[in-house]
Amino acid sequence: MSAQSTPTFRAVSPVGTAIQRANSARKGALIGYLPVGFPNLAESIDAAVALVENGVDILELGLPYSDPVMDGPVIQKATQTSLDNGFRLSDAFTAVEAIRARVDAPILLMTYYNPVVQYGIDRFADDLVSAGGAGLITPDLTVDSGAHWIAASDRTGLDRVFLAAPTSTDERLRLAVDNSRGFVYVVSTMGVTGARGDVDAAARTLVERLRANGLAEGSPAASTTGACVGIGISTGDQVAEVLEYADGAIVGSALVRALADGGVSEVARVAAGLAVGTAR
Amino acid sequence: MSTESATHLRDESGPFFGEFGGRFMPESLIAALDEISAVYEEAKADPTFAAELAELHRTYTGRPSIITEAPRFGEYAGGARIILKREDLNHTGSHKINNVLGQALLARRLGKTRLIAETGAGQHGVATATAAALFGMSCVVYMGEVDTERQALNVARMRLLGAEVISVTTGTRTLKDALNEAFRDWVANVSDTHYVLGTVAGPHPFPVMVRDFHKIIGEEARAQVLELTGALPDAVVACVGGGSNAIGIFHAFLDDPDVRLYGYEAAGDGVETLRHAATITKGRPGVLHGSRSFMLQDADGQTLDSHSISAGLDYPGVGPEHAWLSSIGRATYLPITDAEAMNAFRILCQTEGIIPAIESAHALAGAIELGRELGPDATILVSLSGRGDKDVETAGRYFGVLDEAALAASALEQNALDANELTDGEAEAGELDHDAALTAAARQALDEASSRVDDLSAATGNGVER
Numbered sequence: 205m206s207a208q209s210t211p212t213f214r215a216v217s218p219v220g221t222a223i224q225r226a227n228s229a230r231k232g233a234l235i236g237y238l239p240v241g242f243p244n245l246a247e248s249i250d251a252a253v254a255l256v257e258n259g260v261d262i263l264e265l266g267l268p269y270s271d272p273v274m275d276g277p278v279i280q281k282a283t284q285t286s287l288d289n290g291f292r293l294s295d296a297f298t299a300v301e302a303i304r305a306r307v308d309a310p311i312l313l314m315t316y317y318n319p320v321v322q323y324g325i326d327r328f329a330d331d332l333v334s335a336g337g338a339g340l341i342t343p344d345l346t347v348d349s350g351a352h353w354i355a356a357s358d359r360t361g362l363d364r365v366f367l368a369a370p371t372s373t374d375e376r377l378r379l380a381v382d383n384s385r386g387f388v389y390v391v392s393t394m395g396v397t398g399a400r401g402d403v404d405a406a407a408r409t410l411v412e413r414l415r416a417n418g419l420a421e422g423s424p425a426a427s428t429t430g431a432c433v434g435i436g437i438s439t440g441d442q443v444a445e446v447l448e449y450a451d452g453a454i455v456g457s458a459l460v461r462a463l464a465d466g467g468v469s470e471v472a473r474v475a476a477g478l479a480v481g482t483a484r
Numbered sequence: 485m486s487t488e489s490a491t492h493l494r495d496e497s498g499p500f501f502g503e504f505g506g507r508f509m510p511e512s513l514i515a516a517l518d519e520i521s522a523v524y525e526e527a528k529a530d531p532t533f534a535a536e537l538a539e540l541h542r543t544y545t546g547r548p549s550i551i552t553e554a555p556r557f558g559e560y561a562g563g564a565r566i567i568l569k570r571e572d573l574n575h576t577g578s579h580k581i582n583n584v585l586g587q588a589l590l591a592r593r594l595g596k597t598r599l600i601a602e603t604g605a606g607q608h609g610v611a612t613a614t615a616a617a618l619f620g621m622s623c624v625v626y627m628g629e630v631d632t633e634r635q636a637l638n639v640a641r642m643r644l645l646g647a648e649v650i651s652v653t654t655g656t657r658t659l660k661d662a663l664n665e666a667f668r669d670w671v672a673n674v675s676d677t678h679y680v681l682g683t684v685a686g687p688h689p690f691p692v693m694v695r696d697f698h699k700i701i702g703e704e705a706r707a708q709v710l711e712l713t714g715a716l717p718d719a720v721v722a723c724v725g726g727g728s729n730a731i732g733i734f735h736a737f738l739d740d741p742d743v744r745l746y747g748y749e750a751a752g753d754g755v756e757t758l759r760h761a762a763t764i765t766k767g768r769p770g771v772l773h774g775s776r777s778f779m780l781q782d783a784d785g786q787t788l789d790s791h792s793i794s795a796g797l798d799y800p801g802v803g804p805e806h807a808w809l810s811s812i813g814r815a816t817y818l819p820i821t822d823a824e825a826m827n828a829f830r831i832l833c834q835t836e837g838i839i840p841a842i843e844s845a846h847a848l849a850g851a852i853e854l855g856r857e858l859g860p861d862a863t864i865l866v867s868l869s870g871r872g873d874k875d876v877e878t879a880g881r882y883f884g885v886l887d888e889a890a891l892a893a894s895a896l897e898q899n900a901l902d903a904n905e906l907t908d909g910e911a912e913a914g915e916l917d918h919d920a921a922l923t924a925a926a927r928q929a930l931d932e933a934s935s936r937v938d939d940l941s942a943a944t945g946n947g948v949e950r
């Protein structure tokens with residue numbers, strides 16, 4: 205990757221802009237997760253493109269990692285396949301570049317912390333900017349442990365998504381709101397990723413608490429931060445329900461399962477079904 | 485001897501030890517970690533907590549554990565005076581109970597009713613299952629599939645104690661994956677569940693708290709050696725998996741600069757091969773399981789497989805306090821191969837009549853090397869972290885002294901018996917909490933036994949392994 209050229213600082217959050225656009229045109233944003241390299245690099249790129257072509261506003265690309273403590277069985281299995289196929293970190297930048305060349309949706313990488321640390325936090329940020337990526341979601345890095353990443357993302361203008369959980373104190377919610385750019389990831393339920401029958405009522409409460417702790421009301425301005433709910437969402441109805449109170453709905457396992465079971469055409473079909481839930 | 489140092493290494497209490505340690509964890513678990521930190525600080529300040537734990541250690545663990553001189557063993561160690569700290573004599577057979585009882589008391593303070601744990605050798609799982617039984621809590625232990633096979637006896641022990649043992653089939657199916665599974669369980673069940681982490685790794689406050697619960701090993705041993713010899717030992721040695729027994733015995737000596745500290749890591753087939761678990765020797769700093777420390781990883785930061793004959797040392801990470809002690813040069817960490825450990829294992833059995841855990845045999849092998857280097861005037865204190873009952877099958881096979889066919893037959897018979905008893909027991913005591921687990925356990929025991937017969941007949945076909 206070309207880390208030599210100084211990347212241009214981004215004053216406007218690409219993710220925040222996409223959320224704002226989705227909120228003014230529709231009920232809110234649909235954010236779709238897929239791991240890089242599953243079932244192989246080429247198909248993972250095609251599948252991500254298909255998501256955007258079928259109504260996904262923002263892509264969340266997972267970096268396969270050997271010890272994914274926040275992931276449930278469906279995503280674990282997919283990321284393990286990618287690792288077994290020889291996934292390398294550089295594949296993530298390749299994927300971001302390839303997808304951005306074909307569709308115009310912001311791409312967040314979802315990554316555990318150690319791969320970023322080993323790559324070099326600043327080098328990672330620079331290469332992500334060069335590839336056209338929007339920022340990072342960091343499931344095992346919280347604001348209080350994230351000074352280095354916060355500095356690197358401030359320098360480059362990358363978006364950074366921290367998580368908020370039902371168990372977070374008000375003080376910690378405020379930290380997440382103040383330090384996230386793009387959106388705060390609202391963990392709907394206490395548990396790992398995976399489709400669930402109902403999206404926990406805890407998500408609505410948590411979004412209300414985030415609003416009470418400084419999160420902008422209604423559709424966020426591009427420079428501020430939205431609240432997007434993830435974990436457990438798998439149907440268009442659930443997307444619609446979540447968008448009653450949140451700025452975006454994040455879907456992971458349901459898409460990964462569709463890709464595993466029926467390839468790119470199936471993941472496209474499932475994405476289109478989910479996108480119905482974003483209609484006003 | 486009592487050179488006063490300006491800073492006390494013993495006072496280091498996290499979250500960071502130098503550049504190591506910290507808390508790199510999902511937000512969902514931060515509240516639980518903060519709660520543990522707060523309740524642990526309260527407990528430390530409350531004399532009744534210390535009194536309760538001391539009473540448990542006196543009447544249940546069997547503390548203080550004794551020290552034993554090992555003169556015949558010492559002949560193999562350059563004639564050095566070898567003193568064993570006998571954590572193997574603790575209830576449940578290893579040092580692990582020190583930490584578990586402390587955390588179980590804490591779990592009770594936290595109002596938690598369910599204990600979960602990861603285990604490698606099974607010693608920490610057995611200790612946690614024991615504490616759960618003692619405190620009337622439910623218990624789930626995560627154990628890599630590979631380890632459930634090589635430590636089958638401990639799986640049975642945990643089930644007999646009423647715990648549910650979940651065989652982990654993700655990732656590399658060993659200790660690191662058992663930790664991942666335990667964290668996943670904890671995220672989903674944190675309201676009623678305490679995660680009894682079994683070593684001095686993981687996110688703050690575990691490395692500090694687990695160390696504090698184990699530092700009694702070194703505190704006792706320091707006084708015992710002083711009383712026996714009139715002086716401090718020249719060196720203190722221990723095996724290092726995650727590093728809990730090592731930090732436990734080191735801690736009281738950290739500010740005794742004349743006492744050398746040696747941690748022995750598992751070198752498996754040798755550190756020049758890819759099959760080892762020598763984390764400090766061969767790893768580099770990274771973040772694994774919630775803290776920054778040395779770890780075995782590839783260029784992309786993916787955790788590498790570790791290998792050791794000893795399940796309890798088969799971990800690609802190490803506690804952050806050890807990484808720090810290594811970086812400041814206070815303690816030295818050296819690799820011991822499977823072959824060296826098994827040689828020391830055999831020597832201790834046959835010179836002192838003590839069968840050590842294979843983990844502890846790594847410390848014994850280190851003592852042999854060190855004694856040869858330091859000579860007959862040296863006194864070396866060795867952490868005998870556990871007993872070898874759990875390893876009889878592995879060691880028996882290693883040395884070719886196991887009657888394979890007889891073992892297979894008796895295992896089948898015994899497991900069938902266990903299965904019947906457990907099923908009967910279930911019918912009578914219909915209200916036992918763990919009925920389902922017990923029946924499942926019995927069924928699995930039968931399955932395991934029959935698959936073991938297959939394995940063994942294959943093994944006898946081409947002679948004993950190795």
Ligand SMILES: Cc1ncc(COP(=O)(O)O)c(C=O)c1O
Pocket residue numbers: 578579604605606607608682683684723724725726727728729730795796797841843844869870871
């Ligand atoms: C007897 C014994 N010693 C040592 C260890 C290694 O753990 P640690 O390095 O935390 O003491 C184990 C772990 O299972 C063990 O059972």
